[in-house]
Amino acid sequence: MTDFKAFDAWYEKAGVRATPRRVLADDDEILTKDFFPQHLVPHLLHPEVAAQEDPLQRYLSAQHLYQWLVFTSHFEVAVVCRATQQIAQNQCGLELPNSVRLNAFKICADESYHSLYSLDVADQVEMRSGIKALGYDFRQFLTNLDAIGDGFPGYEMLIQLLQVVVFETLITSILADIPADRNVLTLVRDTVRDHVVDEGRHHAYFSSFFKHLWGQLPISERTLVARVLPDVVLRSLQPATRPAHAALLQAGFSEDRANNVIAESYDSESVLAGIRFASAKTVALFENCGVMDLPGAREAFVTAGLLSA
Numbered sequence: 001m002t003d004f005k006a007f008d009a010w011y012e013k014a015g016v017r018a019t020p021r022r023v024l025a026d027d028d029e030i031l032t033k034d035f036f037p038q039h040l041v042p043h044l045l046h047p048e049v050a051a052q053e054d055p056l057q058r059y060l061s062a063q064h065l066y067q068w069l070v071f072t073s074h075f076e077v078a079v080v081c082r083a084t085q086q087i088a089q090n091q092c093g094l095e096l097p098n099s100v101r102l103n104a105f106k107i108c109a110d111e112s113y114h115s116l117y118s119l120d121v122a123d124q125v126e127m128r129s130g131i132k133a134l135g136y137d138f139r140q141f142l143t144n145l146d147a148i149g150d151g152f153p154g155y156e157m158l159i160q161l162l163q164v165v166v167f168e169t170l171i172t173s174i175l176a177d178i179p180a181d182r183n184v185l186t187l188v189r190d191t192v193r194d195h196v197v198d199e200g201r202h203h204a205y206f207s208s209f210f211k212h213l214w215g216q217l218p219i220s221e222r223t224l225v226a227r228v229l230p231d232v233v234l235r236s237l238q239p240a241t242r243p244a245h246a247a248l249l250q251a252g253f254s255e256d257r258a259n260n261v262i263a264e265s266y267d268s269e270s271v272l273a274g275i276r277f278a279s280a281k282t283v284a285l286f287e288n289c290g291v292m293d294l295p296g297a298r299e300a301f302v303t304a305g306l307l308s309a
Contacts, residue, residue, distance in 0.1 A: 014201075016113035038061070044060060060251060064247070066125070066134070071136065079142070079145070084104050084111070114195055148231050162229060165210045167236055173274075241262050
């Protein structure tokens with residue numbers, strides 16, 4: 001694998017080793033700065049929401065921030081560490097050099113720290129803003145993600161490895177846009193910036209890991225991988241509309257109005273366009289490794305809307 005240099009300075013530069021705890025230091029910011037960039041929250045741009053008074057819009061923005069942070073705190077451990085731990089402990093069914101396993105342990109440390117500070121930031125913002133966070137049930141997302149393996153008994157570990165490869169090679173607008181947006185709370189910007197630095201190493205690692213994985217799979221398992229990858233990408237990037245709907249109801253929208261806002265803000269065409277953008281490098285990785293050369297593979301990605309015909 002070619003991931004070695006990405007982790008050469010891990011002990012000196014990893015967030016868990018080198019960055020301070022990020023704190024909300026400026027009392028004025030909680031009143032004047034955005035919780036989350038509006039252009040990254042489709043329902044905030046809907047005319048019915050945009051026409052509301054500022055306190056309601058800030059409430060919905062805060063709820064979106066809470067949901068994203070709590071999702072991250074669960075996801076990093078429940079999905080990323082779940083698979084990465086199997087790599088680290090040499091239990092993923094592949095022949096791996098010790099350097100790959102050691103770097104997997106470093107990723108587990110990174111992701112556990114990401115989980116910690118995501119929840120820490122949510123707690124700080126909730127306490128200082130006075131906006132109480134609504135509950136978020138991560139189990140629904142995880143159940144849907146893991147359901148990909150229901151039709152492939154005996155391949156649960158392989159599918160979990162594919163899940164982490166997909167997630168760790170995506171390029172999302174959240175990680176790309178927030179650090180440079182001075183309208184957003186400094187605490188949020190700094191936290192996301194720290195996250196981006198670590199994720200750069202993880203992207204390099206899992207891009208290389210997939211090449212290693214693909215190279216060791218027999219043709220029968222390569223065919224399975226080609227079949228499930230489009231579904232992994234689509235399920236990984238579906239927007240969290242249930243929490244958005246719940247926040248609209250809590251903000252005073254009727255059931256019908258909330259349904260309308262969600263339906264018009266997250267129409268299938270817009271959602272798929274966002275997924276294609278975020279997964280472009282991931283799909284390119286698969287193509288470069290030869291996934292699309294298998295019979296029916298390219299057609300599956302085209303049917304899923306991830307490639308052009």
